[in-house]
Structures are given as structure tokens and as C-alpha cells.
Amino acid sequence: MDEVLAADGLRKSYGDVEALSGVSLSVAEGEVFGLIGPNGAGKTTLVRALTGTTAVDSGSAAILGRDPTEVDRQRLGVLPQEFRPAGRLTARELVAYYAGLYDDARDPGAVLDEVGLADAADTWYENLSGGQQRRACIALTLVNDPDVLFLDEPTTGIDPAGRRSLWGLVEDLAAGGTTVFLTSHSMEEIERLADRVGLLNAGELVTVGRPDDLVSEYGGDSRLVVRTDGDVDAEATLRSVSLPPALDATVTGDGIAVHGVGPRDIGDVVAAFDDAGVVYESLVWKQPGLEEVYLSLTGEQFEAARPAAAAAVGGDR
Ligand SMILES: Nc1ncnc2c1ncn2[C@@H]1O[C@H](COP(=O)(O)OP(=O)(O)OP(=O)(O)O)[C@@H](O)[C@H]1O
Numbered sequence: 001m002d003e004v005l006a007a008d009g010l011r012k013s014y015g016d017v018e019a020l021s022g023v024s025l026s027v028a029e030g031e032v033f034g035l036i037g038p039n040g041a042g043k044t045t046l047v048r049a050l051t052g053t054t055a056v057d058s059g060s061a062a063i064l065g066r067d068p069t070e071v072d073r074q075r076l077g078v079l080p081q082e083f084r085p086a087g088r089l090t091a092r093e094l095v096a097y098y099a100g101l102y103d104d105a106r107d108p109g110a111v112l113d114e115v116g117l118a119d120a121a122d123t124w125y126e127n128l129s130g131g132q133q134r135r136a137c138i139a140l141t142l143v144n145d146p147d148v149l150f151l152d153e154p155t156t157g158i159d160p161a162g163r164r165s166l167w168g169l170v171e172d173l174a175a176g177g178t179t180v181f182l183t184s185h186s187m188e189e190i191e192r193l194a195d196r197v198g199l200l201n202a203g204e205l206v207t208v209g210r211p212d213d214l215v216s217e218y219g220g221d222s223r224l225v226v227r228t229d230g231d232v233d234a235e236a237t238l239r240s241v242s243l244p245p246a247l248d249a250t251v252t253g254d255g256i257a258v259h260g261v262g263p264r265d266i267g268d269v270v271a272a273f274d275d276a277g278v279v280y281e282s283l284v285w286k287q288p289g290l291e292e293v294y295l296s297l298t299g300e301q302f303e304a305a306r307p308a309a310a311a312a313v314g315g316d317r
Contacts, residue, residue, distance in 0.1 A: 002029045004148055004179040009059035010049050012042075019045040021203040022059065027196075032170065032180040034194025036187070036290070038300055042203040043183045044081055047152050050181065051078050063148055074102055077146030081153050081183075083137045087126030091117050091136045094125060099143040106145050115139045116165050131158040138166065149173065150181045155189060167192055187290050197290065201298050211290055218296045219288030222262065224269050227255040227281045241276040244268050261285065 005027035012020040019042040027033045037043050048054035050061050052068025063071045085094050095112055099105035112121045115135040120128055125136060134157050141149060151170070155163040163186075170193055174180055184190050190197055191211055198208045207214060228234055234251040243249060244265065249258040258269050266285055273280065286292075295301060 003027070004029045004031075004064055005033070005050060005181060006062045007046075007050060007059065008061075010046070010056050010061060011058045012045055012049060012054065012056045018203050020049060020056070020059075023049075023200070023203070023205050024059075025198060025205060025208060027179060027181060029179055030174055030177045031195045032174045032182060032193050034190040034197045035181070035183040035200060036185075036190055036197060036294065037200035038298055041200040043200055044152060045203075046200065047078075047080075047150055047181070047183060051076070051150055053078075074104065074144050075147045077141035077144065077149040079137055079141045079149075079151045079154055081156075085125055085137065085140065088124050090122045090124055091128065091132075091139070092121040094136060095139050095143055098140045102144040104145075105143050108143065111139045111142050114142065114169060116162065131162050134158050135162065135166070138169075146178065148179045148181070152183050153185060154182065155184070155186065163189070187294070191290055199294065199297055206297050207293075214293045215288050215290065217293075219290075219292040220296065221260045222285065222287045224258045224261040224266060225252070225255060225284045225286060226258070226273060226278070227284070229279065229281060230254075232279070237276075237278055241272050241278060243272050255280065 003026050005025070007023050007025045010020045010023040011018070023042075023046060025033075035043050035046065045054065049056050050063070050068060052061070052063075052071070061068050064075060089097065091112060092108060095108040099108050109118070109121070112118050115138050117132060117135050117139060120132050123132075125133060128136060134155065138151070138154055141151075154170075155166055158166065167189065170180055170182070174193075180193075182190070182193060194211060196208060197211055197214060199206045207218070209217070228237060234256055238249055238251060238256050241249075243258060247258055247260055247265065247269065249256055261269055270283060273283075
């Protein structure tokens with residue numbers, strides 16, 4: 001596969017703040033590369049460096065083998081994190097205006113349809129809902145049928161159904177050969193869309209890999225988390241429970257975590273807690289995902305909890 005995006009030792013400081021401290025990466029044609037990282041990690045600076053909209057202090061970037069400032073804009077689509085088109089143009093007028101900037105543009109109506117804005121096409125941008133505005137912005141990045149698409153937090157403010165339909169759109173684009181560089185604060189979005197994920201922390205690309213590989217390497221084991229009442233002595237409770245010998249347990253901030261619990265072990269573990277007469281508030285079985293990778297590599301909880309990650313196997317008592 002051809003390399004479409006490349007970064008080699010990108011460094012960028014703002015005064016004393018080193019936003020990028022030597023970032024190198026490579027993205028292949030048709031790949032969806034997901035970038036995650038805490039606030040201020042340097043994600044937007046990296047997008048700007050890769051798209052040639054900020055000058056770097058050292059290092060180099062290339063899109064389609066060229067310097068980002070020299071690449072044919074017809075082949076590039078960029079959705080910045082903050083993007084405010086003219087408020088008193090309708091979605092259709094905006095898309096038509098942007099289409100007019102290119103020699104070879106798609107039909108505005110078809111693009112509006114694709115992002116789910118056909119019914120609101122004749123509403124002024126300023127009167128669209130937040131989610132509809134974001135869709136309109138995405139439509140503007142698609143008018144030139146780009147080969148490379150940068151999406152900086154594309155679905156912020158879009159409702160769950162709208163997000164899912166836009167994920168389908170990104171999947172279709174990638175299947176058609178479009179290379180996508182995506183930053184997001186939604187782990188669900190990254191897990192769903194990204195072929196490879198890069199974790200940026202304090203300006204450094206801490207790790208890059210396929211989601212499954214990162215989870216196997218850094219995600220830890222699946223576990224059953226037993227939340228006890230705040231007044232309960234979790235250490236004493238744990239000593240009173242006879243867990244299956246292969247399993248290990250630790251006391252956490254709000255209860256007990258039993259490690260290495262596979263799906264078939266859940267019943268035995270629950271029975272062990274019941275036999276010991278433990279009163280618990282909830283039992284949650286968690287399989288590791290990117291959230292755990294993020295926690296293990298940054299020491300921080302990912303902001304947006306991923307509800308589907310946890311399957312409750314017990315209730316209040
Ligand atoms: N124009 C600027 N002037 C000064 N400092 C800046 C500028 N742009 C970014 N920074 C700083 O550089 C660091 C990286 O910022 P950046 O916006 O790239 O992070 P981010 O990962 O995109 O954050 P977020 O998730 O909050 O959008 C931060 O410390 C930020 O304050």
C-alpha cells in the first residue's frame with residue numbers, strides 16, 4: 001500500500017510549551033488512522049502540522065509524497081475542530097459555494113444527502129442545530145471528493161443516531177480508498193472506525209498500533225468489579241471470600257476487582273461472594289478496551305465513558 005501521510009520528527013513549541021516533541025508516523029492509502037490523547041496533548045497541532053496550516057520548528061511532513069503546503073487542495077479535505085462558516089447562508093448555498101472553489105466538484109445535493117442534511121438544506125447555517133451544523137461542515141470537506149480527509153473531532157455535538165450514520169459514511173469513504181486521519185474524544189468512535197490508533201500524550205506519540213494489538217499489550221485482563229458500600233471494609237471482605245484458586249483480586253477505590261475473570265468464571269465468582277454473605281452495590285464485568293490502554297499509558301481516565309464496555313451482571317442488593 002502506498003504511503004499517503006508521513007511525519008518525521010515533527011517538533012513545535014509555543015513559547016515554553018512543547019506541543020509536539022518529535023512525532024513520526026506513517027499512514028497508508030485507505031487507512032483510517034485514529035488519534036487520541038488528553039486535552040492539550042498536541043492533537044490539533046499535529047493535524048495542523050500535517051496539513052501545512054502551521055509551521056513546525058523542525059521535522060517534516062508529507063501528504064501524497066509532497067510538502068503539505070504544496071499538495072493539490074483538490075485532493076485534500078480538512079475539517080478543523082473550530083470551523084464557523086457564514087451563518088446567513090443556507091447549507092445548500094454553503095456547499096455550492098465551496099464546490100465552486102474546485103475545478104471538479106461533486107453535486108451539492110448529493111453531498112448534503114450523504115451527510116443527512118437533505119431536509120435542512122435550505123435552512124440558514126446559524127439556524128441549524130449544533131449537530132446539523134457539524135454535518136454541514138463535514139459536507140464542505142467532501143465537495144471535492146478528497147483522497148485524504150482530516151477530521152478533527154468530527155462528531156462533537158452530534159446525537160447518537162447522527163454519529164452512527166456519519167461513522168457509516170466514514171467507513172464507506174475508507175472502503176472507497178479515502179485515507180482518513182481522525183481525532184476524537186469518543187473511544188467508541190475510534191474503536192469502531194480506526195484501523196490503527198496513535199496515542200499522543202504531552203506532544204509524544206506514546207504508541208501506535210491496531211486496536212486489538214494495543215488492547216492485548218496494554219489493556220490488562222478482563223475483570224469483575226464488585227462495588228461495595230463505602231462503609232464496608234473491603235480488605236476484610238476480600239479475606240472472607242474463597243475465590244477460585246486461579247483468580248487474583250485487589251481492593252480498589254470503591255470495592256474489589258477480581259482479575260482474569262473469563263466469561264465462564266463469572267458464575268463461580270459471584271457464587272463465592274454470595275457464599276461469603278458479601279453485600280455489594282453492583283457487579284460489573286469489564287473486558288479491556290482502548291479505554292484501559294489509555295488509562296495504562298497516560299494514567300488518566302478517558303473523559304467519555306464507553307457504556308457498551310461494561311456489562312452489568314448483577315444488581316443492587
Ligand atoms: N496558538 C497557540 N498558542 C499558544 N499555545 C498553543 C497554541 N496552540 C496550542 N497551544 C498549546 O499547545 C499544546 C497542545 O495544544 P493542542 O490544541 O494541539 O492540543 P489538543 O490535543 O488538540 O487538545 P484538545 O484535546 O483540548 O483539543 C497545549 O498546551 C496548548 O495550550
